[in-house]
Amino acid sequence: MKKLSVKTVVAIGIGAALFFVLGKISIPTPVPNTYVSLQYAIQAVFATLFGPIAGLLIGFIGHTLIDATSYGPWWSWIIASAFAGLVIGLVTLKLDINEGLDSRKTVQFNVAQIIAHLLSWGLVAPCLDILIYSEPIEKLFVQGLVAGIANMITTGVVGSLLLVAYAKTVVKKGSLNKEN
Amino acid sequence: MARAAILSYIKRNSLVHELTGTTKLIFFLAWSVASMITYDTRVLSGMLLISIVVFKVSKIRIRDISIVLGLAAVFLLMNNLFVYLFSPEYGVELYESRTVLLTIAGPYTITLQQLFYHLNMTMKVICVVPVALLFIACTDPSEFAASLAGIGISYRIGYSVSLALRYIPDVQREYHNISQAQQARGIDLSGKDKLFTRMKNSVAILLPLVLSSLNRIETVSNAMELRGFGRNKKRTWYVRRKMQRNDWLTIAFVLTVLIVDLVVTFWDGNRFYNPFV
Numbered sequence: 001m002k003k004l005s006v007k008t009v010v011a012i013g014i015g016a017a018l019f020f021v022l023g024k025i026s027i028p029t030p031v032p033n034t035y036v037s038l039q040y041a042i043q044a045v046f047a048t049l050f051g052p053i054a055g056l057l058i059g060f061i062g063h064t065l066i067d068a069t070s071y072g073p074w075w076s077w078i079i080a081s082a083f084a085g086l087v088i089g090l091v092t093l094k095l096d097i098n099e100g101l102d103s104r105k106t107v108q109f110n111v112a113q114i115i116a117h118l119l120s121w122g123l124v125a126p127c128l129d130i131l132i133y134s135e136p137i138e139k140l141f142v143q144g145l146v147a148g149i150a151n152m153i154t155t156g157v158v159g160s161l162l163l164v165a166y167a168k169t170v171v172k173k174g175s176l177n178k179e180n
Numbered sequence: 181m182a183r184a185a186i187l188s189y190i191k192r193n194s195l196v197h198e199l200t201g202t203t204k205l206i207f208f209l210a211w212s213v214a215s216m217i218t219y220d221t222r223v224l225s226g227m228l229l230i231s232i233v234v235f236k237v238s239k240i241r242i243r244d245i246s247i248v249l250g251l252a253a254v255f256l257l258m259n260n261l262f263v264y265l266f267s268p269e270y271g272v273e274l275y276e277s278r279t280v281l282l283t284i285a286g287p288y289t290i291t292l293q294q295l296f297y298h299l300n301m302t303m304k305v306i307c308v309v310p311v312a313l314l315f316i317a318c319t320d321p322s323e324f325a326a327s328l329a330g331i332g333i334s335y336r337i338g339y340s341v342s343l344a345l346r347y348i349p350d351v352q353r354e355y356h357n358i359s360q361a362q363q364a365r366g367i368d369l370s371g372k373d374k375l376f377t378r379m380k381n382s383v384a385i386l387l388p389l390v391l392s393s394l395n396r397i398e399t400v401s402n403a404m405e406l407r408g409f410g411r412n413k414k415r416t417w418y419v420r421r422k423m424q425r426n427d428w429l430t431i432a433f434v435l436t437v438l439i440v441d442l443v444v445t446f447w448d449g450n451r452f453y454n455p456f457v
Contacts, residue, residue: 009409010397013344038386062344
C-alpha cells in the first residue's frame with residue numbers, strides 16, 4: 001500500500017471524529033425511527049477532497065466508533081459504510097475541487113455518491129448480512145434500499161451544497177490581476 | 181440539546197483493565213468473528229455465559245452502561261420485529277419443520293421454529309455486546325493506537341484512530357457552539373420545520389464546522405510534519421505495556437473458543453443447530 005501522507009492521516013482522524021459526532025446527532029424524518037444521516041454527506045466531501053483511502057477509513061473508523069459506543073458493532077453495515085467512502089473517493093479521484101467547481105464537477109460528484117450508495121446499501125450490506133447474520137432476504141433488501149435512498153438524498157443535497165460552498169472559499173489560481 | 185449517551189473509558193482496578201490493549205483488541209476481534217460465524221445454539225449459549233462472567237470480572241457495573249444497554253435492547257427489538265413482519269415463516273424454512281403454537285391473522289402464525297430462530301439471532305448479537313462495551317470501557321484511549329500497532333496495523337492508521345478519539349470532544353463542542361449560534365439566528369433542525377428546510381438548515385451548521393475542521397487538519401498536519409511524523413518505518417509508544425502471563429493466557433483462551441466454535445458449528449456441515457429433526 002502506498003504510504004499515507006501526514007495530511008491524509010490527520011484528515012482521516014478528524015473526518016472520523018466528524019462522522020462520529022454527526023452520527024450521534026439525529027434529525028428526525030417523517031418516517032418513525034429513521035433519521036437523516038448527515039455523516040455520509042461529510043464522508044463524501046472528505047472522500048472527494050482527500051481520496052479513496054481517506055473515505056474508506058473515515059467510514060470504517062467512524063462507524064465502528066458509533067456502533068461500539070451504542071450497541072456493539074454491526075460489521076456488515078460498517079463495511080458498507082467504508083465501501084461507500086472508497087467508491088466515492090475512486091470515482092472523484094480526478095476531480096480537483098481546489099481548481100473551482102462547475103456544474104460538470106457537481107454532477108460527477110453526485111454520480112459518484114449515487115453509485116457508491118447503491119452498491120453499498122443495495123448490494124454489499126444485504127449480502128454480508130445474509131452471510132453473517134442469515135436474516136431473511138426480503139427484509140434486508142427493503143432495509144438496505146430505504147437506508148441507501150435516504151443516504152443518497154442526504155449526500156446529494158447536503159454534500160453538494162457543502163462542496164459548492166467550500167469551493168467558493170478556495171482562492172483560485174490566477175485570481176490576482178495586475179493593476180494597470 | 182441533551183448530551184448524547186456516549187460510552188467512554190471507566191477507570192477501575194480489575195483483571196480486565198490490567199490486560200494490555202493489544203490483548204483486549206485481539207479478544208474483541210476474535211469474539212466478533214466467532215459470533216459472526218456460528219448460528220449454533222450450544223456455542224452461542226456458551227459464549228453468552230463466558231461474556232457475562234468476563235463482565236462480572238471487569239467490575240464495570242450495570243449502572244455505568246444502562247443507557248447503552250437500553251439502546252441495544254431497542255435496536256434488537258426493532259430488528260426482531262422487522263424480521264418477523266417480513267418473513268414469519270423464515271424459521272420453518274430454515275429448520276425444515278413446522279410446529280404451530282398460535283395463529284394471529286393471515287400469514288402471521290407463531291411457530292416454534294420461528295421463535296427458535298429469533299432466539300438464536302438475538303443471542304448472536306447479545307453475546308458480543310458485553311465484550312464490545314468492555315473493550316471501550318476498559319481500554320485507555322491513549323493505549324488504543326499502541327494496541328493497533330501491536331496487531332500489525334500500520335502506525336499511520338493507528339494514529340488516525342487516536343486522532344479521531346482525541347478530537348471527538350472538540351468537534352462535539354464546536355458543533356454545539358455553532359448550532360446554538362445558528363439557533364439564535366432562527367435556524368432550526370428539530371421537527372418543527374419541513375424536511376427539506378431542515379436539511380438546508382443543517383448546511384448552515386455543517387459548513388462552518390467543515391471549514392474549521394479543514395483548518396484544524398492544516399494546523400495539526402503541519403505540526404506533525406514539523407516533528408517528523410512518518411519519517412521512519414516504525415515508532416514506539418509511551419503507553420505501550422509489555423505482554424504479561426495473563427495476556428498470553430487470555431489470547432490462548434479466546435483462540436480456543438474460536439476453534440471450538442468452528443468445530444462444533446461445522447461438525448455436521450450446517451451452521452444451524454437443528455433440534456427439530
